[in-house]
Amino acid sequence: MILVQNLTKKHGKQTILEDISFKVDGGELVVIVGGSGAGKTTLIHALVGAEKVDSGSIKIDNYEINKLSTSQVQAYRRRIGIVFQDYKLLPKKTVFENVAFALEVSGHDKAFINQRTTEVLKITGLEERRNSFPRQLSGGEKQRVAIARALVHAPELLFADEPTGNLDPENTAALAKLFLKINKSGTTIILSTHNKEVVNILGGRVITLDKGKLISDKKRPTTK
Ligand SMILES: Nc1ncnc2c1ncn2[C@@H]1O[C@H](COP(=O)(O)OP(=O)(O)OP(=O)(O)O)[C@@H](O)[C@H]1O
């Protein structure tokens, strides 16, 4: 599903990603770990087409990500889900509207939007919050809205960069379990974190970056 070959990216003289290669099959859950500045965000940005790399290639299904034009990147983005650390919710819209919005812009009819939005609010445990505004939510709830929004168009592939970065341990664990559930329902997930508890809960495959290099790629048993 994803084939990354010899990715290299530099900023001036600093090498941010150095000769990164890996392959991800459909249905996998891949956790990317590494210290601050290791290149996790840069790698995820490259995978979602938000940042170009200097050399190497990223093939995702039929897309050659590093070569897409702006309009092709937009088309590709509509097929994937992306969750960032800073939720980027629309403050004047309710939880329901924030999630439904992603379907409205792609022109679905009202009945479908209502049904599908209700379904993802249920998956993410937000049914009772559907009429709340972002300012009325906790950090964990806001992050779940961001996940619901990324899932609403049923992407096969979900990217999340440090999705538990702002959360307390309890919310962090709950969120990690939610990602596990989403993966078990068939969605391929690539997620970055530097939280050990998240890695333990998710188990599965862990790719470690260190100063832009991929230093290990291992499958781990899940402990929870
Ligand atoms: N636009 C930029 N210009 C110059 N250097 C940059 C730029 N963006 C990132 N970097 C550098 O690239 C390196 C990797 O950054 P990146 O944000 O990918 O790390 P990270 O692993 O996500 O770190 P964190 O855990 O702190 O989020 C860092 O040394 C950073 O300073």
Ligand SMILES: [Mg+2]
């Ligand atoms: Mg980062």
